[in-house]
Amino acid sequence: MKKSFLVIAASLLVCFTASQAMAQTDTAKKTTTTTTITTTTTNNAAADVVGALNSNPDYTTAALAVKTADLESVLKTGGPYTIFAPNNNAFTKLPAGKLDSLMKDPVKLSALLKGHIVNGKYAKADIIKALTAGKGKATLTTLDGQTLTLSISKTSTLQLTNAAGSTAEVTLYDLIGGNGVVNGLNGVLLPSK
Incomplete structure (x- = not known):
């Protein structure tokens, strides 16, 4: 038991x-x-386009330039904006000493950067619509009042041409911020001399 x-x-x-x-x-x-x-x-979207720019390590030079040119406060409010931002490699293609000279002159730097920023949100889908409506070309007005022409390059990439004839190709689309978008470029759009 x-x-x-x-x-x-x-x-x-x-x-x-x-x-x-x-x-x-x-x-x-x-x-x-x-x-x-x-x-x-x-949620992966940044609070604003400055935050979107800062979210990608390939755009640290552009982010520093925006801060140095005192454009952060403008780009963090209002909008929507589209920044066509040169990547870090694009800035290294500038003539020797050009970037250092620009970083020491916020007024010239601001003028250069305003030629890369447009009012309105132009993500990849919006750019495609604009190019379709314009039969392969579209024009946007930059913050400094210049014309920025979008077209398809010979290599089938999106090419931007500013009023001075400087060109660059879009290499990155749609870094989304709460008040716009950042698209990356492989070159710096230099103004006329």
Whole structure:
């Protein structure tokens, strides 16, 4: 009788321990699932176009230039804006000393950057619509009042040409900010001399 009692007690202990282990496993699974769901529901858009520009490490020089030219406060409010931002490599293609000279002269730097910014939001889909409506060409007006012409290059990329004839190609689309978008360029659009 004592042996039967011990066998039953041992069986109950094993069953109890097994169900506790299974309950802990189920809780761990639920926690993992909850964490996964939370992670996947975050919003990737930046608060503004300056934040969008700062979100990509290939555009740190352009972001620093916007700050140095004192354009951050303008671009963080109002809009919508589209910044056609030269990437870091584009700035290295400038003549020797040109970038340093511009960074020391915020007025000239501001004028240069305003030639890369337009009013309105022109994400890739919007640019395609504008090019379709213009039969392969579209013109936008920059913040400094100049004309920026968009067209398809011989290599089938989007090419921008400013009023001075300086050209660059779009290499990145749709860094979205709350008040606009940043599209990346492989060159700096220099103004006329």
